[in-house]
Amino acid sequence: MLLLRTFLIFSAFIISRKCFAQTSPDSLYIRQIFDEALTNGQSYKNLDYLSNKIGGRLSGSPEAEKAVQWSKQLMESYKFDKVYLQEVMVPHWVRGAKEKASIQSSKSKVEVPICALGGSVGTGKTALTAPIIEVKTLDELKALGRSKVQGKIVFFNRPMDPRRVSTFEAYSGAGDQRRQGPSEAAKLGAVGVVVRSLNLFQDDLPHTGSLRYDETVPKIPAAAISTNGADKLSQMLQADPNLNFSYEMHCETLPEVKSYNVIGELRGSEKPNEIIAVGGHLDSWDLADGAHDDGTGCTQSIEVLRIFKNLNYRPKRTIRAVMFMNEENGVRGGRKYAELAKANQEKHVAAIESDAGGFTPRGFGIVAEPSKINAISKWKPLLSPYGLHDIGLGHAGTDIEPLAEVDKNAALIGFTPDSQRYFQYHHASNDTFDKVNKRELELGGASMAALIYLLDKYGL
Structure with a gap:
């Protein structure tokens, strides 16, 4: 009888926690984020343009330059608080x-x-x-x-x-x-x-x-x-x-070419000097459109800021979308971003990278001190209703790794979608727009926006 009562009390506690998580202000706002993404999401439309109008974007190519200008103009059209370029020299290899x-x-x-x-x-x-x-x-x-x-x-x-x-x-x-x-x-x-x-x-x-x-x-x-x-x-x-x-x-290697990281910001209202970055790499290999690798990550990152803008969310901290250049054959963009972050004495609360394809969201891999991993993991009850169960120590991302050397306090986070189909398309001629599912893609942008909302509200 005592065991039964203990079980009932414990079950009631778990159910009450779950119900609270689903009706708390945070839960309700995260629901708004997903509603916006699933009813008005722009990631798929933007990826269509990037993949089919611009195509493969190997560093140093004319297509990479077109992608720089397109992403800058896109973020300006969404009226982000600030949109700018970071100059970076990149290798120029041609097939x-x-x-x-x-x-x-x-x-x-x-x-x-x-x-x-x-x-x-x-x-x-x-x-x-x-x-x-x-x-x-x-x-x-x-x-x-x-x-x-x-x-x-x-x-x-x-x-x-x-x-x-x-x-x-x-x-x-x-x-x-x-x-x-x-x-x-x-x-x-x-x-x-x-x-x-x-x-x-x-x-x-x-x-x-x-x-x-x-x-x-x-x-x-x-x-x-x-x-x-x-x-x-x-x-x-x-x-x-x-x-x-x-x-x-x-194939041959030509002289290096000037290119750019492309950055859009929503300025923080209370702690503008604390930054939460989210990004993907704008370059891709030349065999295909570079849809999953990494057009999806770029359009999802821009979508995070668009969602907040459309919901009239005013962040406490500065939220920054970064389109990194040259991840595939040099990581010059990621290194330049970290170099300038150090020179400008920027403080990053977190940096999130989406570079694992536009598949069904599963969670986030985190590189940070244990206390910060635990803090993020405690948000699982708010995120798990959206399939985000795999949250904990893991791989963050190639472009944000250099940030660890210049900002020791930043939590580096990798968006983790389902990985089973990714290497069927990775770096091959079938990495094309038609292989991306609209609903999966939009869920990814919303997933990152939900985590960034919590990071912005509570910090680490």
Whole structure:
């Protein structure tokens, strides 16, 4: 009987807390935020323009410059309190003519889909053809030694780990072969590199991404091969280890170009010198529209301020939307933002980044001291009705990471949507507007606005 009474009292306590959370002033205002986003949201319409009228926006390209001017004009049209540019010099790499590749034996020639990795050198005026050798890891490559690698093309064929529920963990675990693989192979005399696309799906679409050349060794051409192409190449090598691989790429790096971060603000009414930033990266790879990566993050970040403006919300603290330039192949925009934040002695309460696609919201990953993570986690009862259950320690974002070095008190927060489909489109030619769901996208902007509302009202 005592156990039953205890259970009933505890149940009543939980129900009363839940009911309070759903009827408190904060809960009611968060409901208004979501109502505004779901009935009058502008993220999808804005993404349509960014993706279909401007398109892929690789740093240094004319399209990147068009995106800068468009986002500035858009935020001005919403009559934010202040809209301005932060100048930043960015790399200018161009892909050139479409890449070609084939697997060659004495009896056959099989064409396979490839694309140059971002920042790669080209193969010259003609194709590069050489024997190819397969490895799974950098350690396996090093164990082969120069005698078995020199003069060959190295084929890195380690897939993303499908056992990882978080696809970002799977991506992180396979990324070293793309980033460091070309230079590690060059150290042993390799003449080229081909890397299995970082993609959990089987398809014929190669996925690009940046590499990091070691300036102390020769720069060799590096390409990504589709997952189906990688499996085909591996199977053919098992049958005939003496295959040649031939590929042609005309990419090159041009002189750096002046570009900009684009920033819009709603000025704080009580603590204007305390800043809450929200942003995404305006640049994208050139194979597609860059819709999920990261057009969604940019339009959602602008939407946060538009929602507050439309609801006549007057923030206590300054709320800032930041369109970062050059996340994909340099992080120059994120570093410039942090540099100027330090020079201007700015104080950030928090910075939120949306760079994981426009899928169904799941929560927020936080990088901060434990007390601040606990403070944000206590808002779960207000956020969970909107599917935001995963709130706690996690990854924040590439563009806001440099802020940690100059503003130790800032909580860095990554918006976390469902990750299962993201790497099907990431850095590939199918990252297009038609792959984005309007309702999921608008829910993301509202989710960030809800958290920012609480951060603004209560601080950390």
